[in-house]
Amino acid sequence: SSSSSSSSRTAPAPLIAVFDVASGRRRKALAWPVGALGGGGGSGEQSVRVVSLAFSPDGRFLAALGSGPAHALAVWAWERAHLEAWSPVAPGVQAGGEGGGSGVLSLAFAPPPALAAAAAAASSSPSPDPPPFLLSVTGPAGTRLIRPDGAGGLRPAAGVLPARAGALGGSGGGGGGGGVTAAAWLADGALALGTAGGEVHLFRAGGGGGE
DSSP, rough: OOOOOOOOOOOOOOOOOOEEETTOOOOEEEEGGGGGGGTTTTSOOOOOOOEEEETTTTTTOOOOOOEEETTTTEEEGGTTEEEEEESSSSSTTTOOOOTOOOOEEEEEEEOOHHHHHHHHHHHHHSOOOSSSOOOOETTTTTEEEEEEEEOOEEEEEESSOOGGGGGOOOOOOOOSSOSSSEEOOOOEEEEEEEEESSSEEEEEETTTTTT
């Protein structure tokens, strides 16, 4: 849910509230990062909407994706109301189409097997530590994976999924699938992408090809 407060020439700030379903009580209120206001438009007056929310599999983190054209991305350790990491522009995710509209379909945390693949892709150590979380941001052109950079920011997670997972053709592209319309992580760390053409592509973390 969201509410907003505003001052002169300042964009309204979303407020994300987490409720206990059984009691109906509000557990936490998470304020949108001030630096992420404005939606990337540069005027300081453009409102920001939260277009997607996701909890991590272990329940520790809550991620929120802002509206376009910038698609700011924030991740909280929500029980402590601590902003774990954020970026004013979601790394590796292109802004909306030519008209500036949002092309983002979904935001999701990857399961533990994909975290292990992300660690292996980012380190030459024989037993690298996995990142605390790995996010997927999916739009018509495919999926981008994002991980924390260790300094309060976010960066693309390269080498975790095959490049084709992030380039299925998009709207009007050459991928033949008619653009991605749905995405889902499987328990073994594979990512399934459905297209407007009725195809389902399965990509396995760690460099496996599409199926």
